[in-house]
Amino acid sequence: MNIEHGDVYKISPHHRFQWEEAQNCYVILFPEGMVKLNPSAGEILNLVDGKNTVLDVITSLKKKFKDAGDIDKDIISMFQFALEKAWITKD
Amino acid sequence: MASLNNGVESNVTQTQPLWLLAEITYRCPLHCAFCYNPTDYADYTKNELGTDEWIKVLRDARKLGALQLGISGGEPLLRDDIEDIVVEANHLGYYSNLITSGVGLTEKRIDAFKSGGLDHIQLSMHDITEEISNFVTDTSTFKLKQKVAAMIKDRGYPMVLNVVIHRYNIGHIKEILEMAEALGADYVELANTQYYGWSLINRNQLMPTKEQIDEAEKITNEFREYIGNKMKIFFVVPDYYAERPKKCMNGWGEVFMIVTANGDVLPCHSARVLPDMNFPNVTNNDLKEIWYDSTAFNKYRGDDWMKEPCRSCSEKENDLGGCRCQAFLLSGDAEAADPICTKSPHRHLIDQALEDSKNERLQAQPIIFRTDKNSKEIIQGEHKERLKDFKALP
Ligand code: SF4
Numbered sequence: 127m128n129i130e131h132g133d134v135y136k137i138s139p140h141h142r143f144q145w146e147e148a149q150n151c152y153v154i155l156f157p158e159g160m161v162k163l164n165p166s167a168g169e170i171l172n173l174v175d176g177k178n179t180v181l182d183v184i185t186s187l188k189k190k191f192k193d194a195g196d197i198d199k200d201i202i203s204m205f206q207f208a209l210e211k212a213w214i215t216k217d
Numbered sequence: 218m219a220s221l222n223n224g225v226e227s228n229v230t231q232t233q234p235l236w237l238l239a240e241i242t243y244r245c246p247l248h249c250a251f252c253y254n255p256t257d258y259a260d261y262t263k264n265e266l267g268t269d270e271w272i273k274v275l276r277d278a279r280k281l282g283a284l285q286l287g288i289s290g291g292e293p294l295l296r297d298d299i300e301d302i303v304v305e306a307n308h309l310g311y312y313s314n315l316i317t318s319g320v321g322l323t324e325k326r327i328d329a330f331k332s333g334g335l336d337h338i339q340l341s342m343h344d345i346t347e348e349i350s351n352f353v354t355d356t357s358t359f360k361l362k363q364k365v366a367a368m369i370k371d372r373g374y375p376m377v378l379n380v381v382i383h384r385y386n387i388g389h390i391k392e393i394l395e396m397a398e399a400l401g402a403d404y405v406e407l408a409n410t411q412y413y414g415w416s417l418i419n420r421n422q423l424m425p426t427k428e429q430i431d432e433a434e435k436i437t438n439e440f441r442e443y444i445g446n447k448m449k450i451f452f453v454v455p456d457y458y459a460e461r462p463k464k465c466m467n468g469w470g471e472v473f474m475i476v477t478a479n480g481d482v483l484p485c486h487s488a489r490v491l492p493d494m495n496f497p498n499v500t501n502n503d504l505k506e507i508w509y510d511s512t513a514f515n516k517y518r519g520d521d522w523m524k525e526p527c528r529s530c531s532e533k534e535n536d537l538g539g540c541r542c543q544a545f546l547l548s549g550d551a552e553a554a555d556p557i558c559t560k561s562p563h564r565h566l567i568d569q570a571l572e573d574s575k576n577e578r579l580q581a582q583p584i585i586f587r588t589d590k591n592s593k594e595i596i597q598g599e600h601k602e603r604l605k606d607f608k609a610l611p
């Protein structure tokens with residue numbers, strides 16, 4: 127599936143996304159499994175809330191990480207990956 | 218931004234008990250032939266931890282990093298405080314899972330679980346036929362399980378079905394998957410019987426043939442193609458037909474912590490069978506010390522304990538020598554390579570077991586069901602002829 131700038135995603139039902147103090151990272155929890163997310167993935171999914179469009183996510187991350195350069199592609203591919211893993215669904 | 222590495226954090230440096238499994242009671246209304254509970258569980262049905270003690274366990278484990286909580290047993294619903302435990306688990310930020318046979322799940326209780334924040338319920342199912350389902354559980358619970366499945370779905374829970382596979386139901390894999398689809402299952406675990414506890418003494422009665430397993434796997438793969446993303450199917454392969462053991466519990470004391478009904482803390486479900494082990498108890502030890510410093514949790518951590526052929530094996534990272542309990546139960550040596558491994562000097566024990574499971578005389582022996590009566594008899598030294606091949610069962 128293609129990720130469009132206007133798409134709105136949310137964390138999939140039966141999945142929980144949360145910050146973990148003990149591991150110092152974001153995690154995704156679901157039946158029979160969990161994934162510890164690296165900082166970039168965590169920052170992205172933290173903005174996936176059923177309201178922000180993909181473009182909103184890109185814009186706020188660009189604001190937050192000014193020195194990061196051109197991160198559009200990385201963000202889109204993270205969306206792609208999270209979608210394949212069924213961590214997120216289209217609203 | 219750092220490279221995305223598929224979003225998965227990779228630099229995990231120290232062990233953490235990410236999964237807490239609360240075997241909250243060993244009491245159970247079912248008597249499954251394949252139950253992995255210890256055959257001497259009757260000794261552990263006394264002195265169950267109270268609600269406050271469980272809540273303390275939950276808090277302490279959470280501080281150590283535990284995230285996934287499994288509430289299992291026995292049948293956890295035999296306790297009337299699961300509601301309170303669920304509420305606390307939710308407050309603490311666990312992703313919580315009730316592992317149940319469905320017996321004792323009422324409308325009222327499931328509503329309380331839902332409002333208390335229980336994340337999912339894993340229901341065990343046994344077959345599509347009432348006859349076999351009732352036979353292997355030694356109860357008449359088939360119809361009730363169907364009803365409970367509907368109730369779980371109705372409350373908007375993800376439907377997670379666990380089906381233990383053995384000779385009696387392996388011929389019905391397709392029908393079982395169709396039943397799961399009809400029930401709206403999101404996840405189905407087809408778990409081939411692993412031979413510990415009760416399933417070990419009933420091994421000759423339960424073990425399917427290689428051909429049956431290959432066929433079952435083929436059917437599962439075809440079904441996966443057909444159903445796609447709608448239903449996730451896990452097919453847990455039985456290790457007896459493999460050439461290498463599984464990395465048991467993902468490594469001893471790596472990510473799993475099991476707290477039993479009476480508060481003993483174990484690195485794996487069946488660790489109690491191991492010799493010279495003293496398992497610490499939460500009522501008089503600190504959970505953090507248990508995880509990091511106890512002799513029990515350090516004994517088989519990593520690979521320092523290994524002897525040949527594992528010690529110098531180039532594949533040891535893959536399986537860490539396999540399962541300590543299986544090694545001991547079958548070979549009598551807890552530090553031996555798991556006999557599943559074709560490099561193990563004890564592999565002949567597995568081959569013999571596979572031969573025995575085809576022996577009609579052995580097959581015809583009655584199943585010893587998991588009942589209090591049978592457990593007490595085993596503790597008192599009965600059923601010797603069925604235990605003699607297994608070094609560690611009482
Ligand atoms: S396997 Fe069967 S007998 Fe054993 S605890 Fe589970 S439901 Fe009870």
Ligand code: SF4
Binds near residue numbers: 462534536537559561
């Ligand atoms: S010899 Fe030991 S470490 Fe090597 S593959 Fe076999 S069980 Fe694993």
